[in-house]
Amino acid sequence: MNIGPPTFDIDDVRRANECACAFDHLTKQVAIEAVNAGWLEGEVALALADAAERYVMHIAAGTHAVPVAANCNTARAGEA
Incomplete structure (x- = not known):
């Protein structure tokens, strides 16, 4: 899967x-692969929607870990 960086500034x-x-394109690619593998198009659409909702809820819960460099060269929150 090839996802390029944004070309526009955050604002x-x-x-x-x-x-x-970008995600419309990726979603279509995933859906086509799933249908070609034997899943029904409706099953795929619902599964993708459910996965997206679970990810939104995960982010909203704020329980996801913040990535930290393996070599600890970056300061963690509260350090510095």
């Missing part, structure tokens, strides 16, 4: 559309 209104287009 550019075009960034959200760029992100949506």
Whole structure:
């Protein structure tokens, strides 16, 4: 899977559309592969929607770990 970086700054209104287009393309690719593997298109659509909802809830819960460099060259929250 090849996801390129955004080409617009964080405050550019075009960034959200760029992100949506990238994920629309990726979602279609995943769906086509799943259907070709034998899953029904409706099953795939629901599974993708459910996975997206679970990810949103995971982010909203704030329980995900913040990545830390393996070599500890970056300061963690509260350090420095």
